[in-house]
Amino acid sequence: MPKVLLCPPDYFDVVDQKNPYMSRECAVDRGKARRQWDVLCNVLQQSGCEIETICPVEGFEDMVFAANQVFVGAKDGYGKFVVPSRMVYASRHREVPFFADWFRARDYRIIELDYGTDYLEGHGDLLWRPDGSRIYAGYGFRSTKGGIEKFTAAMSEMGIPVVPLELVDPYCYHLDTCLCPLDGGWLLYYPDAFDRPSQEKIRALIPLERRIEVGEADAVAFACNAVSLGRHVILNHASDDLQATLRRAGFTPILTPLSEFLKSGGAAKCLTLKLIE
Numbered sequence: 612m613p614k615v616l617l618c619p620p621d622y623f624d625v626v627d628q629k630n631p632y633m634s635r636e637c638a639v640d641r642g643k644a645r646r647q648w649d650v651l652c653n654v655l656q657q658s659g660c661e662i663e664t665i666c667p668v669e670g671f672e673d674m675v676f677a678a679n680q681v682f683v684g685a686k687d688g689y690g691k692f693v694v695p696s697r698m699v700y701a702s703r704h705r706e707v708p709f710f711a712d713w714f715r716a717r718d719y720r721i722i723e724l725d726y727g728t729d730y731l732e733g734h735g736d737l738l739w740r741p742d743g744s745r746i747y748a749g750y751g752f753r754s755t756k757g758g759i760e761k762f763t764a765a766m767s768e769m770g771i772p773v774v775p776l777e778l779v780d781p782y783c784y785h786l787d788t789c790l791c792p793l794d795g796g797w798l799l800y801y802p803d804a805f806d807r808p809s810q811e812k813i814r815a816l817i818p819l820e821r822r823i824e825v826g827e828a829d830a831v832a833f834a835c836n837a838v839s840l841g842r843h844v845i846l847n848h849a850s851d852d853l854q855a856t857l858r859r860a861g862f863t864p865i866l867t868p869l870s871e872f873l874k875s876g877g878a879a880k881c882l883t884l885k886l887i888e
Contacts, residue, residue, distance in 0.1 A: 613840060614661045614886040616713075617652065617677055620644045624672040625875050629700055630784045632876035644871035648675070651845070651879060654867045658843045663886065665713050671706050675872070676881045678734040678787065679703065680710035682762070683719075685887040686769040692720040694762065696733040699753050724761050731758035734884060735785035740792045741839060746771060749786025751778035774816065776809040782831055787880045789830060791837045793844065797860060799823045799837065801830035823860065829853050833869075833878035838885075847878040 624639050652662055667674055674680075679698065685691040693714045698704040715721055724731070731737075736754040738747045746766065748759045756775070763773040776786065780803060783789035789804035798817045802810050802824055813822070825834050829850050837846035844862050847869045857864045869878045 612659060612661050614663060614888060615655055615838075616663050616665060616884040616886055617648075617882060618665050618675050619667050620648050620675040620872075621667040622669050622672050623675045623872075623875075626672055627702075629673075629703075630876040631782050632873060634874075637874045639871055639874055647867070647869050647871055648882065651867050651869065651882060654845055654865055655838070655840075655883070658840045658845065658865065660840065665710065668706075668709060671702070671709075673703050673875065674706045674709070676735075676875070676877045677710075677884045678881050679732050679785075680707045681714065681884075682731075682733050682737045683714075683884065683887050684739075684766075684771070686771065689769050690720055691718075691887050692722050694722045694724060694731070694733075694765065697724075697726040697730050697758070698732055699730050722765055724758075724765060726758060726761065729755045729758035729761060731755075731762055732785065735787055735881070737762070738786055738790065738792055739885075740796075741794050742796075744772075746773045747786060747790060747792065748773050748775050749778050749790070750775060752781060752784040774812065776812065777806045778804055779806050780804045784876070785881075787836055788833060788876075789835050791835045791839055791844075791880065793823075793839050793860075793862065794841055795821070795861075797821045797823060797862075799825065799835055799844070799857075801825050801827070801835055803827065804830065821860075823853075823856055825853055826850075833873060836878040836880040838879045838883050845879050847873065 682694040695711045732753040736749040783804035790800040832848040
C-alpha cells in the first residue's frame with residue numbers, strides 16, 4: 612500500500628505574495644480549507660493510500676504544502692533518503708528542518724547539499740517517473756539551474772538520471788504545476804510552460820501517443836498538479852475534454868476541489884508527498 616505524507620491546514624493562510632495566484636485581498640476560509648483537505652485525504656485513502664501526517668507549526672502558514680521541503684528517494688544498495696530543500700522564501704525555508712527531522716526519525720538518510728547561492732524546492736520541482744527510472748527537474752522561478760546541477764551530481768553517484776527542464780511561464784512557477792508523470796510512461800503536461808529546448812526534450816523522451824497535453828485553462832486550474840496513483844489521477848480540476856482524454860488512456864480522473872488552496876497557488880500534488888518505504 613503506498614504511503615503519503617500530508618500536513619494538516621491548521622495555520623494555513625495567505626499573508627504575502629510568493630506567486631501570481633496569491634493576494635492578501637483574497638482571504639482564506641480556514642474552515643472550508645480544512646473540509647477540502649479532509650476530502651482529499653478520504654480520496655487518497657479510497658485510492659489505496661495510507662496517510663501519515665506531520666504536525667503543523669503555528670506561524671508556518673505554507674507548511675501545509677508538504678511536497679516542497681524535501682526530495683524523497685530510494686536506491687538499491689543505498690537505501691531510502693531525503694534531500695532537504697533550500698527554498699527561496701525565508702518563511703518557507705524555516706519549514707525544512709521540521710520535515711528533515713520527521714524523516715530522520717524514520718531512518719531515512721539525509722543528503723545535505725552545499726547550495727551556496729542556489730535554490731532547490733523539493734518535489735515542487737523534482738518529479739520521479741513512476742517506475743523510478745528518471746527524475747524530471749524544473750528550474751527558472753524557484754529552483755535555480757545551479758541547484759538542479761548540484762542535485763543532478765548527487766543523483767549521478769547513485770546512477771539516477773535527471774532531466775532538467777526550464778520553466779518560462781510565471782503561472783507555472785514549479786514543475787508540478789505544469790507536468791505530471793503518469794503510470795505506464797504517460798505524461799500529463801502543459802507545453803507552453805517550458806522553453807523550446809525543454810519542449811523538444813520532452814517530445815524526444817515521451818512518444819506522442821503517451822503525451823497528454825493540456826491547454827491554458829486547464830493549466831491555470833492546476834489540472835497538472837495531480838497525484839498519480841496507478842490508474843487513478845487525483846486532481847483539483849479537469850475539463851470534460853481532458854477527463855475524456857485521460858479515460859481513453861486508461862486512467863480514472865478523480866476530481867476533488869481545492870479552491871482555498873489555489874488562493875496560495877497549490878492543489879492536490881502540492882499538498883501531498885509520496886513516501887518511499
